[in-house]
């Protein structure tokens with residue numbers, strides 16, 4: 001099983017949009033996939049029309065593995081389940097350690113319902129600084145959307161520093177440019193510069209700024225499910241293809 | 248991941264009605280795929296799959312098996328595969344291992360299929376439950392939809408609501424109903440050994456007539472399969488039923504007028520006569536694989552040559568029998584016999600006809616059993632084959648008698664005796680097979696004229712006969728043991744109890 005975290009210190013960079021589409025792509029490739037919506041805003045669940053569950057707001061439900069499994073919801077798509085939002089940080093920490101431990105009660109509970117997962121995607125909320133380190137240690141891949149602006153460059157570099165300070169391998173970092181606007185020359189310059197400086201961490205696939213992605217709020221479905229042949233759809237597919245090559 | 252539950256079938260109208268109004272607050276919708284597929288429902292002649300609550304569908308080049316537990320297994324299958332043994336390895340083949348390897352899979356219904364989904368959504372248009380739909384549109388018969396509810400994780404309530412709704416709105420669980428009948432009302436259920444009801448007071452005349460009237464349709468039901476050479480069991484069942492009818496005539500002595508009995512025996516023997524040659528060749532071919540394992544590799548070329556000759560002869564013989572069964576003369580005769588035993592008024596009562604059949608049964612079974620015990624007592628290593636053969640025939644007669652009258656005896660006692668008899672018959676059967684095979688292999692070789700391969704065939708058959716002889720010898724000892732058990736005090740007491748209401752025993 002692989003854990004893929006979509007992470008950025010900043011909000012509004014396209015983490016949720018990316019996680020939702022990547023999760024869809026993983027599932028469509030035949031992998032049994034769980035998307036964990038870790039953002040209290042619950043946007044991933046929203047895109048899959050899943051109502052936030054009452055049970056999930058109860059404190060420390062992770063201590064009860066069966067209840068955790070019960071709160072998982074099947075999406076409308078094959079192989080794709082969602083764990084809706086609202087997990088407190090403490091639960092999140094326990095969740096990660098259990099997901100990694102094959103003998104944990106959580107794993108056993110998943111197996112009991114014949115549903116261990118090939119891939120677990122984490123849609124991380126911004127500013128989870130206290131727990132960042134745990135996410136970084138648990139995840140096999142950390143996917144980082146970077147808007148090609150000076151501010152985003154600074155944030156990205158801070159993240160790399162954090163990795164180095166904490167003895168974490170930067171090999172697991174897979175950054176990509178998000179919300180790219182072809183017309184903006186600044187975007188073009190930033191892309192060239194960052195790619196030159198961090199060739200190992202930055203992927204070739206870029207997600208354009210696209211109305212289809214904005215419209216996900218209305219269609220309430222991944223772009224890859226509704227308009228796979230649109231430029232945005234193709235971009236997400238390319239991102240997925242490149243990512244599985246790397247991990 | 249989807250969780251499977253009960254499978255249902257439902258008429259097209261009822262399915263459409265299902266999707267009209269909301270189900271526990273959820274909105275139903277039907278979606279059909281554009282594509283059409285070819286489908287066939289497959290089952291053996293006895294409908295073993297339906298009776299074991301399974302459904303086998305061929306869809307294009309796939310086979311799908313719906314198990315009793317509601318699981319759907321599927322695998323690829325080559326076109327025109329007729330026997331499970333011919334399937335490539337896969338989950339369906341594995342799950343069908345219990346079917347008789349001799350039985351062909353026949354097409355119960357075939358036509359086009361459309362797939363679709365029944366979807367239940369909530370007020371956010373989130374899917375909460377689905378059912379996979381397979382609309383079967385048979386070339387002949389009524390269209391029907393297979394419905395397989397599929398739950399989504401975390402929406403158990405919706406799944407159970409959907410399942411209940413289907414059940415209460417015209418859906419029949421696949422394991423409870425008869426889908427074949429729904430498609431085709433005239434789809435008949437074939438039983439090779441029909442249960443026969445005999446009342447304790449019934450007369451010998453009535454019992455004999457009932458038995459024959461019950462077996463005759465079994466004979467007729469197998470004609471089609473013999474003519475079209477669907478599998479070898481059709482001819483086998485055809486012959487067994489005729490043989491049972493003859494046994495009724497000879498075992499239930501005096502049921503009919505002596506002359507009429509004699510005539511009937513001749514008529515049934517005449518029906519049997521043209522079937523023997525083909526059955527013998529079938530038996531050879533069924534033994535083919537085991538013959539190969541009996542002789543060393545160097546002898547295989549001879550067997551190849553022999554079996555290819557046999558296969559040719561079988562084809563000729565099959566064509567001959569098929570033609571015979573299609574003749575006006577045959578049809579007229581078999582219809583006349585059916586009429587004779589269903590109308591009954593032309594049957595002439597014989598000396599025993601008004602006796603209670605239960606009394607006669609007890610008497611016959613007891614006599615036959617005593618006779619077998621007497622004969623068995625003399626068996627030793629030197630007993631000639633013919634005597635063992637005679638014993639085998641006696642046992643067979645006893646077996647038929649017991650089967651004819653099984654219904655009127657107490658079940659438990661009867662079953663325990665039958666088990667012991669079956670064991671004995673198994674050994675006798677093996678012994679007899681070995682001996683018959685040796686003889687017929689010998690006569691096969693003798694009958695080879697200047698045919699090609701004569702030399703290598705003779706060589707291989709020689710080696711085969713030697714081995715069969717050894718086997719037969721080994722079986723002899725088992726027969727002696729089985730007889731010892733069969734004539735033991737315990738079994739004797741059981742027989743006595745079974746037939747006890749005859750005071751003179």
Ligand SMILES: Nc1ncnc2c1ncn2[C@@H]1O[C@H](COP(=O)(O)OP(=O)(O)O)[C@@H](O)[C@H]1O
Pocket residue numbers: 008010011012013014015016017018043178179180207208209210211213214215216217
């Ligand atoms: N590539 C894109 N093009 C246009 N709009 C986007 C793109 N990616 C995300 N958005 C929109 O931007 C907003 C924030 O995106 P979101 O994925 O929720 O970011 P995050 O999860 O990082 O906070 C959403 O309204 C989303 O529809």
Ligand SMILES: [Mg+2]
Pocket residue numbers: 015016017039043124125
């Ligand atoms: Mg988000």
